[in-house]
Amino acid sequence: MSQLPNPLEQFSLDELRQRRSAKWRAFGDDVLPLWVAEQDVPLAEPVAQALHRAVELGDTGYPFSGEFSASLSEFAAARWDWKPEMKQIRPVRDVMIGVVEALKLVTYLADTVIVNSPVYPPFFNYPRSAGLRVVEAPLGGDGRLDLEALEESFNLRTLGGSAAFLLCNPHNPTGAVHTREELEQVAQLAEKYGIRVVADEIHAPLVYDGEFVPYLSVDPRGYSVMSASKAWNLAGTKAGLLVAGEDVISELSELPHEAAQGPSHFGVMAQTAAYREGGEWLDALLAGLDSNRRLLGELIDEHLPELEWITPEGTYLAWMDFSAYGFADDVAEGGIESPIRGPAKFLLKEAKVALTAGHPFGEGGERHARINFAASQQTLTQAVERMGAALHR
Secondary structure (H helix, E strand, O other): OOOOOOHHHOOOHHHHOOOOOHHHHOOOOOOEEOOOOOOOOOOOHHHHHHHHHHHHHOOOOOOOOHHHHHHHHHHHHHHHOOOOOHHHEEEEOOHHHHHHHHHHHHOOOOOEEEEOOOOOOHHHHHHHHOOOEEEEOOOOOOOOOOHHHHHHHHHOOOOOOOEEEEEEOOOOOOOOOOOHHHHHHHHHHHHHHOOEEEEEOOOOOOEOOOOOOOHHHOOOOOEEEEOOOOOOOOOOOOOEEEEEOHHHHHHHHHOOHHHHHOOOHHHHHHHHHHHHHOHHHHHHHHHHHHHHHHHHHHHHHHHOOOOEEEOOOEOOEEEEEOHHHOOOOOOOHHHOOOOOOHHHHHHHHHOOEEOEEOHHHOOOOOOEEEEEOOOOHHHHHHHHHHHHHHHOO
């Protein structure tokens, strides 16, 4: 158990409003922002020290990623009893760029990528921008993998050619942490139908219930993309790591040389420090987030009794179903779709609470919104009280 104070309770709202990041600049100062995946925390001290030292030395040159790759291997061995070898790991700019690079290795242009909707919106956008067709294999009603739907999509994936399955592990937005049994079944189906699996495991350090199982521990033909950015709140320090399964290491020779030039120097330094020295801070964060997700359940029961939601097993995001409140997927004036609609649009206007709208997450996102509970308990309480008051007027 960490002896450090709860990182989520270190900043006041006034202090947070001085930030220049998207979370705090996109809306006015009267809005409580619980949308994009940024945490309201200070940097872990080892990370802050690494960045301060770099500034003091004028160390703002090109990145050297050897220690970064090693730090992930060490962290994975300590936390998940899984130790990828250095020859399996390559640096990339960030997780979604790493996902696209992995997809390029396992598909041909205009082939198919299968995703489990509702899912993180870039799972649709990035593959399509790379010329790939996206097919949805929706989650079950419990927010977990529907293996029957997945097998159907694997079986009917395309008229010839290759296909890949883009797995979110843990899942964003439902917070499901896939079990070893579930992942083994995915791997068996992938082998049966000739599907290659690419796993976005950016939320891997953020698990409360059960344990995180690295996908590559059950499928040596897959790929994983990881980063310290979500767990240690380092999205602004671009860096990620692409990991190949043991049986496909040779494919990494086809990775473009420029792909490894993508990470920022500060990103490599910050994330290396996080993996190597940020474990105690991470444990303090997990305790705070676990307390927050329980508080969120209590607040929903009190202020939003008709809301249906899934208690997340991992991540700091929760998926909310507002169907009982009579929402439709509305459009802006003139028939043009609004970027924020349904419950998120209503709550931004009427409650001054910013959530992430559900419709970009694909099938199952209608009348839903995602909340980020990586905030102080005071902010979280005030936000849900505002939402309840607005919905019950």
